[in-house]
Amino acid sequence: PGTGEWTTVAPLKFVRREHDSLMLEDGTLLIVGGIRAWTIMRVDLEAGGATRLKAHLPTGIDDLAIVPTPDGRVWIIGGQGMDGATTDQTWVLTLGEGAESRLVEGPRLGLATGLADHVLIQTPGGVVVSGGESQQGRVDTELADAFWLDPKTLSVRRLPDTAIAHDDAAGLSDGPWAIVFGGQVKESFLGTKVPTPVRAVHRIRLDSDAETPE
Secondary structure (H helix, E strand, C coil): CCCCCCCCCCCCCCCCCCCEEEECCCCCEEEECCCCCCEEEEEECCCCEEEEEEEECCCCEECCEEEECCCCCEEEEEEEECCCCEEEEEEEEEECCCCCEEEEECCCCCCCCCEECCEEEEECCEEEEECCEEEECCEEEECCCEEEEECCCCEEEEECCCCCCCECCEEEEECCEEEEECCEEEEEECCEEEEEECCCEEEEEECCCCCCEC
16 A cells, blocks of 8 residues: 555454554554453454454443553453443453453452543553543542552552543653643533533652652
């Protein structure tokens, strides 16, 4: 194909939306979850084939987040199940050849109501998870919660909350800083909760070993 031309690589075996994805070191694309989707797919962008892994999520989970670990595994974080309830469960995916794979439960984040639509910020020392929403009993709550995840040890610890909630926000890192900005919260208007854009930008500084936020 010529430069600047879209080409079709491979059809997905299952339609997906609100899933997450990750480029693996071997050049294949990993696709995890989505609305009513519990399967995990691996797409070979060169050969043009999609493989369903033997491992799968316990139920359909959307609005989750995934991050690689230094030893080649994949850490799956939170999300929203088919019943609408969010979870603070994490899972660890070990990849083998082809469809060979294994999924085990990882540590919980320690947020009883769970989270989805959270932003994941990769920093030099690890990963910051911030914001999102929880849903239990069809009641949505926007979150200001934040966590530090260490992919080397699969450990989790809490960080200070942001000053206001950030649901469906964006984030990035800048050296020792993790930055989260935008998104939405729900505010009361004439007795009804309506989505309201968030203008705030928040950041937190982490020292070199990410043990102490500043």
